[in-house]
Amino acid sequence: MAGFDDLASERSKAQFDVEEMKVIWAGSRHTLEVSDRISRLVANDPVFRKDTRTMLSRKDLFKNTLRKAAHAWKRIIELRLSEEEAAELRFYVDEPAFMDLHWGMFIPTIKGQGTEEQQQKWLPLAYKMKIIGCYAQTELGHGSNVQGLETTATFDPQTDEFIIHSPTLTSSKWWPGGLGKVSTHAVVYGRLIIDSKDYGVNGFIVQLRSLDDHLPLPGITIGDIGMKFGSGAYNTMDNGVLRFDHVRIPRDQMLMRVSQVTREGKLVQSNVPWQLVYGTMVYVRQKIVSDASCALSRAVCIATRYSAVRRQFGLQSNGIETQVIDYKTQQSRLFPLLASAYAFRFVGEWLKWLYMDVNQRLQASDFSTLPEAHACTAGLKSLTTSATADGIEECRKLCGGHGYLCSSGLPELFAVYIPACTYEGDNIVLLLQVARFLIKTVSQLGSGKEPVGTTVYMGRVEQLMQCHCAVQKGFLELSADLVQAAVAHCQLIVVSKFIEKLQQDIPGKGVKGQLEALCNIYALFILHKHLGDFLSTGCITPKQASLANAQLRSLYSQVRPNAIALVDAFNYTDHYLSSVLGRYDGNVYPKLYEEAWKDPLNDSVVPDGYQEYIQPILKQQLRNARL
Numbered sequence: 001m002a003g004f005d006d007l008a009s010e011r012s013k014a015q016f017d018v019e020e021m022k023v024i025w026a027g028s029r030h031t032l033e034v035s036d037r038i039s040r041l042v043a044n045d046p047v048f049r050k051d052t053r054t055m056l057s058r059k060d061l062f063k064n065t066l067r068k069a070a071h072a073w074k075r076i077i078e079l080r081l082s083e084e085e086a087a088e089l090r091f092y093v094d095e096p097a098f099m100d101l102h103w104g105m106f107i108p109t110i111k112g113q114g115t116e117e118q119q120q121k122w123l124p125l126a127y128k129m130k131i132i133g134c135y136a137q138t139e140l141g142h143g144s145n146v147q148g149l150e151t152t153a154t155f156d157p158q159t160d161e162f163i164i165h166s167p168t169l170t171s172s173k174w175w176p177g178g179l180g181k182v183s184t185h186a187v188v189y190g191r192l193i194i195d196s197k198d199y200g201v202n203g204f205i206v207q208l209r210s211l212d213d214h215l216p217l218p219g220i221t222i223g224d225i226g227m228k229f230g231s232g233a234y235n236t237m238d239n240g241v242l243r244f245d246h247v248r249i250p251r252d253q254m255l256m257r258v259s260q261v262t263r264e265g266k267l268v269q270s271n272v273p274w275q276l277v278y279g280t281m282v283y284v285r286q287k288i289v290s291d292a293s294c295a296l297s298r299a300v301c302i303a304t305r306y307s308a309v310r311r312q313f314g315l316q317s318n319g320i321e322t323q324v325i326d327y328k329t330q331q332s333r334l335f336p337l338l339a340s341a342y343a344f345r346f347v348g349e350w351l352k353w354l355y356m357d358v359n360q361r362l363q364a365s366d367f368s369t370l371p372e373a374h375a376c377t378a379g380l381k382s383l384t385t386s387a388t389a390d391g392i393e394e395c396r397k398l399c400g401g402h403g404y405l406c407s408s409g410l411p412e413l414f415a416v417y418i419p420a421c422t423y424e425g426d427n428i429v430l431l432l433q434v435a436r437f438l439i440k441t442v443s444q445l446g447s448g449k450e451p452v453g454t455t456v457y458m459g460r461v462e463q464l465m466q467c468h469c470a471v472q473k474g475f476l477e478l479s480a481d482l483v484q485a486a487v488a489h490c491q492l493i494v495v496s497k498f499i500e501k502l503q504q505d506i507p508g509k510g511v512k513g514q515l516e517a518l519c520n521i522y523a524l525f526i527l528h529k530h531l532g533d534f535l536s537t538g539c540i541t542p543k544q545a546s547l548a549n550a551q552l553r554s555l556y557s558q559v560r561p562n563a564i565a566l567v568d569a570f571n572y573t574d575h576y577l578s579s580v581l582g583r584y585d586g587n588v589y590p591k592l593y594e595e596a597w598k599d600p601l602n603d604s605v606v607p608d609g610y611q612e613y614i615q616p617i618l619k620q621q622l623r624n625a626r627l
């Protein structure tokens with residue numbers, strides 16, 4: 001069987017221990033065991049099938065998502081899964097749903113911004129799913145500009161309550177995931193008003209729906225904001241709209257770790273930086289970086305396996321055409337994405353450590369690394385999601401026409417993934433935050449602080465900052481060129497963390513060698529892509545640029561025999577890949593043909609509508625022809 005033999009032959013060429021590479025990719029033997037076991041549990045459960053998603057109406061699609069979420073929760077309880085195993089199960093169910101925001105934002109917000117008492121009250125309810133929460137920050141009129149939010153939370157000293165209100169149409173909460181049809185509660189971000197004075201944006205826990213009949217509570221208008229990009233895709237998520245008409249909540253439902261409002265209506269600032277109100281966004285951004293490595297590796301796995309199965313032109317002496325993965329143009333498009341997937345995996349590991357380190361420091365009232373954590377999570381979220389969105393589209397193109405079929409898995413992966421460039425912070429807005437951080441850092445460099453990083457990459461950042469760094473008044477005046485410096489800074493971090501990964505103990509025959517090749521491919525690919533920066537800032541000479549290009553091409557040849565094994569190391573099930581082109585067995589053509597007939601359009605040989613619309617035309621033509 002052609003495809004199967006091709007992939008079997010490719011696997012026999014591997015020059016490294018794939019099982020050890022699986023451990024490196026997973027992060028540890030324990031994590032590999034958990035993800036392997038849970039991914040197969042999901043793959044073997046018919047409730048979690050994904051192949052019909054693009055054929056369902058929005059209402060049927062959403063109802064099926066609720067069915068899957070309920071079944072997932074049931075399995076978590078039945079099997080007594082740990083928090084880690086439950087998160088893996090939600091990940092491999094692979095369907096954006098309210099659970100992501102309940103576990104990924106609502107609970108972390110209460111943990112990060114609630115007092116001990118508030119955590120003791122609300123977390124048990126949330127962990128046991130007695131309430132379902134979402135994160136309601138963005139409004140119809142404001143998303144990036146958090147300080148521009150209009151929802152008000154006015155303290156009423158007569159009743160010891162906050163009055164939550166939507167004063168304008170643009171103050172309607174708009175986009176929060178899980179809000180439209182499912183969540184019973186929300187963390188709502190609004191302007192704290194005490195005695196007519198505006199104290200800026202804070203978080204408030206607000207119940208939205210009755211726990212008895214799920215109807216919206218008095219003063220609450222709530223619904224879904226409508227269909228989003230692509231069929232299936234993110235339409236399994238009920239992104240919602242929410243308006244308040246003077247809804248009253250107890251004073252103790254304002255999240256008060258950062259600021260407290262006393263019974264007398266006095267605002268007391270605690271000793272933590274007010275920016276902790278933004279803390280959930282830092283947490284989610286570091287998660288999104290890891291998600292980027294998953295999404296990109298998934299697309300690369302599909303495109304790499306298909307590129308080894310697909311043969312086109314180049315008839316060889318044995319009468320067989322050439323595998324498209326052997327074309328240098330295919331390699332120059334595909335292998336940098338393979339290298340990027342590994343690079344993002346390792347920078348995501350580091351970012352997770354940085355986030356945990358910042359949190360531990362916060363416990364000790366050490367806020368010194370919070371600005372760097374914000375800049376790194378913002379910048380790396382921006383860099384990795386933009387590269388991943390572009391990379392998934394490139395993988396679709398690498399698969400030719402069949403990449404455009406839903407059965408390839410790539411169109412839906414693209415449609416689900418691309419909002420990552422916008423949610424949790426628009427990517428340009430976040431790069432401007434990095435630029436601000438760099439300006440402040442450069443201004444402090446005079447104090448003898450030396451930047452650290454790989455020379456050529458570091459030089460590029462420094463030079464770009466020198467070129468573009470003017471005294472900026474505020475966020476809005478930052479020049480577009482500074483965004484370039486911000487990107488350069490983030491690419492420096494990615495390369496540096498890949499190099500640091502290689503300095504760790506890496507067991508397994510040939511494993512370190514493959515990672516070194518991928519690290520060099522990533523670094524040289526970025527150098528090639530931004531050659532203008534490196535040359536214009538004098539970081540490299542034209543001769544060096546040409547040597548770098550030659551080295552890059554030679555590295556592609558080094559990776560070529562290992563490409564299939566390198567994507568096998570992601571250890572993805574066919575269920576998770578959900579792609580005829582990316583099947584582990586390479587049995588592409590028979591399965592493509594089989595999938596075609598499953599389309600409802602093929603339920604009848606003569607299509608519905610023929611008699612009404614087509615036959616009259618043909619008959620008329622027939623009559624005309626006889627005249």
Ligand SMILES: CCCCCCCCCC/C=C\CCCC(=O)SCCNC(=O)CCNC(=O)[C@H](O)C(C)(C)COP(=O)(O)OP(=O)(O)OC[C@H]1O[C@@H](n2cnc3c(N)ncnc32)[C@H](O)[C@@H]1OP(=O)(O)O
Nearest residue numbers: 100104137143144145146147275278281287374423424425
């Ligand atoms: C199953 C498990 C799942 C796990 C989770 C995975 C989830 C993956 C799928 C998720 C799907 C969807 C989720 C999407 C959810 C959302 O989209 S929530 C809404 C997100 N919204 C945003 O990100 C808004 C973006 N805007 C901002 O962040 C701020 O408004 C911005 C920083 C742009 C501007 O802040 P301002 O306060 O208006 O002004 P500045 O002067 O720039 O900042 C003031 C100072 O504060 C510092 N700062 C800013 N942000 C942060 C932060 N996040 N943390 C720490 N510090 C911050 C900034 O540096 C300034 O400091 P300085 O004065 O310079 O010292």
Ligand SMILES: Cc1cc2nc3c(=O)[nH]c(=O)nc-3n(C[C@H](O)[C@H](O)[C@H](O)COP(=O)(O)OP(=O)(O)OC[C@H]3O[C@@H](n4cnc5c(N)ncnc54)[C@H](O)[C@@H]3O)c2cc1C
Nearest residue numbers: 135136137138142143144175176177419422423424425428
């Ligand atoms: C699928 C999805 C899920 C979401 N889930 C949630 C959720 O659960 N909870 C929640 O609260 N929100 C959620 N959001 C909203 C999301 O956080 C916002 O869309 C995001 O923060 C961007 O804000 P915005 O849409 O207002 O865009 P805007 O800020 O209006 O940006 C529009 C354009 O203007 C540019 N721009 C804006 N400001 C500047 C500036 N200062 N300088 C230069 N350019 C600028 C931007 O780069 C962008 O190109 C979700 C969004 C999506 C798409």
